Amino acid sequence: MKIYVFEDEALLLKSLEFRLSKEGYDVNCFSNGLEAKQKLQEELPDLIITDIMMPFLNGLELISFVRNDLKSQVPIIVLSAAGLEKTVLEAFNLGADDFVSKPFSPNELLIRIKKMSHRIKISVM
Amino acid sequence: MDQTLHYISLYVQYGIIFYAIFLMSSYLILSVISIQALYKYLRIAEYTDHKDLLPSDISPKISLLAPAYNEGLTIVENIRSLLSLHYSDFEVIIINDGSKDDTLIKAIEAYKMVPTDFIVSNDIPCKAIRTVYKSSLPEFSNLLLVDKLNGGKADALNAGVNVSTADYITCIDVDCILEQDSLLKLVKPFIDSEKRVIATGGVIRIINSCEIKNGSITQINVPKNLIARMQVLEYLRAFLLGRMAWGNLSGLLIISGAFGMFDKEIVKAVGGYDSTTVGEDMELVVRMRRYMVEKEIPYCVKFIPDPLCWTEAPENTQILGRQRNRWTRGTVETLWLHRKMFFNPKYGIMGLLSYPYWFFFEFLAPILEFIGIVWMIFATIFNLVNWPYFIAITACVYTFAVMLSMLAILAEEITFYQYKNSRDIWKLVGAGLMEPFVYHPFLVWSAMKGHVDKIKGKKSWGEMTRVGLKST
Amino acid sequence: MLTLNLILNILLLGIVPFFWGLALCFAVAGTGFIAFVLVSRKRKNLHAAQLQEISAKCQPFLTELAFEGTIPEEYRDLEKQLRSTNNGKWIILNELIKIRKYFQGEAASYIEEYYTKNRLYKLSLNKLYSTKQHQKIVAINEIMDMNYLGATRSLLQFIHKEKSPELVSNALIALTKLDYKLGLNRIIEQDIYLSDWFQLQVIKILDEGKVYEIPPLVKWTKKSTSHALMGLRLLIFSGAMDQMDELSSLLNHENDKLRLETIKAFRTLEYDEISFTLILRYYNEPTRNKCEIIRTLEVLNYKQNLAFIRLCAKSDDSEIQRVAKEALRRLTPEEIRLGVNAPIIHLFTPTLQRAV
Numbered sequence: 001m002k003i004y005v006f007e008d009e010a011l012l013l014k015s016l017e018f019r020l021s022k023e024g025y026d027v028n029c030f031s032n033g034l035e036a037k038q039k040l041q042e043e044l045p046d047l048i049i050t051d052i053m054m055p056f057l058n059g060l061e062l063i064s065f066v067r068n069d070l071k072s073q074v075p076i077i078v079l080s081a082a083g084l085e086k087t088v089l090e091a092f093n094l095g096a097d098d099f100v101s102k103p104f105s106p107n108e109l110l111i112r113i114k115k116m117s118h119r120i121k122i123s124v125m
Numbered sequence: 126m127d128q129t130l131h132y133i134s135l136y137v138q139y140g141i142i143f144y145a146i147f148l149m150s151s152y153l154i155l156s157v158i159s160i161q162a163l164y165k166y167l168r169i170a171e172y173t174d175h176k177d178l179l180p181s182d183i184s185p186k187i188s189l190l191a192p193a194y195n196e197g198l199t200i201v202e203n204i205r206s207l208l209s210l211h212y213s214d215f216e217v218i219i220i221n222d223g224s225k226d227d228t229l230i231k232a233i234e235a236y237k238m239v240p241t242d243f244i245v246s247n248d249i250p251c252k253a254i255r256t257v258y259k260s261s262l263p264e265f266s267n268l269l270l271v272d273k274l275n276g277g278k279a280d281a282l283n284a285g286v287n288v289s290t291a292d293y294i295t296c297i298d299v300d301c302i303l304e305q306d307s308l309l310k311l312v313k314p315f316i317d318s319e320k321r322v323i324a325t326g327g328v329i330r331i332i333n334s335c336e337i338k339n340g341s342i343t344q345i346n347v348p349k350n351l352i353a354r355m356q357v358l359e360y361l362r363a364f365l366l367g368r369m370a371w372g373n374l375s376g377l378l379i380i381s382g383a384f385g386m387f388d389k390e391i392v393k394a395v396g397g398y399d400s401t402t403v404g405e406d407m408e409l410v411v412r413m414r415r416y417m418v419e420k421e422i423p424y425c426v427k428f429i430p431d432p433l434c435w436t437e438a439p440e441n442t443q444i445l446g447r448q449r450n451r452w453t454r455g456t457v458e459t460l461w462l463h464r465k466m467f468f469n470p471k472y473g474i475m476g477l478l479s480y481p482y483w484f485f486f487e488f489l490a491p492i493l494e495f496i497g498i499v500w501m502i503f504a505t506i507f508n509l510v511n512w513p514y515f516i517a518i519t520a521c522v523y524t525f526a527v528m529l530s531m532l533a534i535l536a537e538e539i540t541f542y543q544y545k546n547s548r549d550i551w552k553l554v555g556a557g558l559m560e561p562f563v564y565h566p567f568l569v570w571s572a573m574k575g576h577v578d579k580i581k582g583k584k585s586w587g588e589m590t591r592v593g594l595k596s597t
Numbered sequence: 598m599l600t601l602n603l604i605l606n607i608l609l610l611g612i613v614p615f616f617w618g619l620a621l622c623f624a625v626a627g628t629g630f631i632a633f634v635l636v637s638r639k640r641k642n643l644h645a646a647q648l649q650e651i652s653a654k655c656q657p658f659l660t661e662l663a664f665e666g667t668i669p670e671e672y673r674d675l676e677k678q679l680r681s682t683n684n685g686k687w688i689i690l691n692e693l694i695k696i697r698k699y700f701q702g703e704a705a706s707y708i709e710e711y712y713t714k715n716r717l718y719k720l721s722l723n724k725l726y727s728t729k730q731h732q733k734i735v736a737i738n739e740i741m742d743m744n745y746l747g748a749t750r751s752l753l754q755f756i757h758k759e760k761s762p763e764l765v766s767n768a769l770i771a772l773t774k775l776d777y778k779l780g781l782n783r784i785i786e787q788d789i790y791l792s793d794w795f796q797l798q799v800i801k802i803l804d805e806g807k808v809y810e811i812p813p814l815v816k817w818t819k820k821s822t823s824h825a826l827m828g829l830r831l832l833i834f835s836g837a838m839d840q841m842d843e844l845s846s847l848l849n850h851e852n853d854k855l856r857l858e859t860i861k862a863f864r865t866l867e868y869d870e871i872s873f874t875l876i877l878r879y880y881n882e883p884t885r886n887k888c889e890i891i892r893t894l895e896v897l898n899y900k901q902n903l904a905f906i907r908l909c910a911k912s913d914d915s916e917i918q919r920v921a922k923e924a925l926r927r928l929t930p931e932e933i934r935l936g937v938n939a940p941i942i943h944l945f946t947p948t949l950q951r952a953v
Binding site (some may be wrong): 142168169171172177178180181182183184244245246247248290292313316317318319390513514517518520521523524525527528530531532534535538539542547550554 | 612613614616617619620621623624626627628630631633634635637638641730731734735738763767790792793794795796797798800801823830833885915916918919922923
């Protein structure tokens with residue numbers, strides 16, 4: 001399963017990449033919103049994990065880009081700082097599927113990813 | 126006749142010596158204070174997670190005011206980078222100051238702006254506002270666009286203050302590149318001080334020849350262009366060795382118009398920006414400070430040394446000359462308007478130190494230098510020059526100027542370490558060695574032209590042509 | 598006249614070598630600065646390269662540690678080797694702290710356990726007793742990030758002795774992280790200005806720990822204005838509705854900002870009964886507070902509020918006018934007819950947002 005992770009904190013990005021690829025996922029990481037946009041135009045993954053605050057193109061725009069411009073229903077998990085309820089609600093309105101607040105519990109994230117991938121399999125069948 | 130000339134020559138020389146010693150020691154003292162303050166700031170900042178501000182109800186709302194005049198080429202990109210700044214509760218207010226190009230249409234189209242019946246307060250007088258637009262896209266719900274009649278930068282900012290619904294306003298030049306966390310850093314002093322903070326200002330750095338990708342800087346370089354390179358040195362000296370000290374002494378008189386944050390209540394109380402001066406950024410800070418002193422409210426103005434705002438420096442003498450001409454007029458106007466503070470103990474450090482400093486070194490220095498040069502020519506003709514003395518004092522002044530530049534490079538190196546390439550350091554050293562001969566006389570000349578224009582009563586800003594480097 | 602001329606001339610001749618000497622000093626100093634830049638740069642680059650190399654080695658096993666709780670066999674030797682030197686320990690500690698910030702739950706406890714088990718706290722405590730301010734800040738932050746309970750007493754002693762208000766604030770925050778009750782009580786006792794930034798960090802810690810048990814407001818208001826403000830914010834944070842009398846008395850406080858926050862508190866807590874008092878107080882308040890009263894009245898449920906806001910909309914002060922008009926605009930015609938507010942407005946209050 002192909003996962004794109006968009007996150008601007010390098011260390012977190014690295015550890016997520018390391019862990020997720022160990023879990024058997026095909027992980028692509030991006031630290032800049034625009035890079036992400038270009039990559040999405042080329043190829044869509046099976047799951048997107050995105051931060052809200054990213055340089056140049058924020059997570060909300062990214063979600064709106066995937067849903068409205070690319071017309072894709074690929075699952076999106078938002079990974080963002082806790083306490084930004086207004087932004088999170090906005091993300092859900094724009095079509096995000098799930099939200100994990102930073103600091104997060106890695107196991108919880110893994111379970112949520114698994115749940116999402118399960119959903120993808122069902123929809124493919 | 127000969128005798129009198131000789132005496133005049135002697136007194137002039139003595140006057141110059143005292144002035145020079147006075148100026149050099151002030152520079153040195155300021156540098157020492159600056160470096161100490163920088164060290165302390167960095168020590169604490171290292172363990173400050175500014176992102177803690179993001180989710181809190183306590184962090185105040187901020188309005189970003191960005192006046193735009195004929196920015197059609199870059200407006201869409203520029204708005205985008207403003208919107209992606211890290212902060213939770215902020216509104217971006219773009220003020221279209223009666224642009225003659227397609228600035229307005231481009232912004233409206235790109236962000237699906239729709240007219241709103243926004244209630245604009247009329248606390249500060251400004252030119253008529255035609256329409257206030259709001260983005261209809263949910264992801265940009267914090268974007269406002271004000272379309273008004275042309276009235277200049279100060280007037281546009283005043284319109285922005287009237288539209289703003291926040292307690293704090295940040296004024297920015299729309300073509301600057303801001304660091305992602307610049308708002309967080311600028312707002313923090315407001316909520317972390319016992320005295321009331323009325324304004325905070327950041328460092329302006331020069332972006333020429335830096336590599337920019339998608340609106341953020343990927344590689345910091347020393348400018349290839351010599352004029353811009355000398356400005357880098359000049360800015361380093363001014364911000365790292367000068368303003369940092371003034372900030373620490375609580376005598377800061379100027380916050381760059383390119384990037385500063387203000388307490389809106391005080392801005393409104395003093396009547397906003399003064400659109401009759403060309404140095405509106407300095408004038409506002411001075412007026413706000415005066416207001417606080419006269420109302421006897423304890424206050425402070427803070428300076429943030431982090432490189433937060435990057436701007437394009439003029440690369441040719443014509444535009445640079447116009448810019449400095451304008452700065453000189455701005456300084457003169459501000460000093461004249463607030464002449465009451467000159468050595469007035471009522472205004473504390475500001476009246477006894479900052480104002481005289483600006484008067485003697487910023488206002489008077491170019492004039493004295495100019496007179497000095499004219500005098501030298503005159504003295505050479507009449508064979509009045511004491512050559513050994515002249516050469517010695519020239520060597521002294523030159524080495525001092527170079528040393529100060531080197532100190533600025535050192536301060537940059539041990540604090541923010543922006544120029545990673547060692548060749549860049551050599552380039553800066555080279556510029557520092559050349560500067561007193563080429564760049565500095567030109568600045569003196571531009572300042573003199575500014576004085577002449579001021580006397581003639583010139584008011585214009587001078588068009589600033591942009592290279593449009595952000596479209597890469 | 599002639600003698601004066603002579604004196605000046607001697608002075609001038611004497612001053613020439615002086616200037617040359619000065620010029621030489623400046624030249625030497627300038628060269629020195631640049632030499633220092635170049636030397637320190639070389640060392641810095643070397644150091645940075647080494648550091649990065651070791652950090653890169655650490656990251657995989659620390660990630661494993663955070664996700665799994667153990668360090669896999671293949672990394673054990675490397676980890677031991679690193680931990681055997683002081684420098685290695687220092688790097689591991691730094692990496693731990695960086696990675697700790699992202700995680701909570703099990704992952705966080707794995708990292709904290711590692712810190713305690715391998716006695717990395719000794720590094721932190723040594724720094725706490727250092728004479729350098731910088732080191733002290735580092736130590737306080739490490740203890741806090743790693744939630745090292747063993748340092749509680751050391752922190753208390755530190756707060757007692759330390760003179761710098763910045764460091765004391767930091768230590769108080771750390772103490773609150775380790776022991777909520779102890780920390781809050783210590784804050785109440787401490788004679789120190791509690792800035793908004795300080796309050797924000799304490800509240801963040803309480804929020805992360807889901808601690809809603811706060812010392813009563815009275816205790817805070819007795820101390821100082823900034824303590825009162827903090828008590829008020831904590832009251833809002835905890836959502837306690839049992840101290841309204843104390844809260845109402847703050848409306849008589851002399852500090853404008855404190856009254857403003859009190860008005861906000863009534864809005865957040867949705868204490869309808871205060872409406873009438875707020876209307877009575879309105880005329881004595883500065884503009885900022887007046888606006889806050891209007892916003893609060895809009896949310897509170899009281900039949901005379903609407904009429905009052907309409908009155909405010911006719912104010913001469915354009916700021917007040919705007920706030921009042923905006924408030925009226927948010928009310929639907931139906932609400933205006935009934936003179937009450939529908940729950941839709943309540944959705945935007947922070948308490949409910951938190952619930953969402």
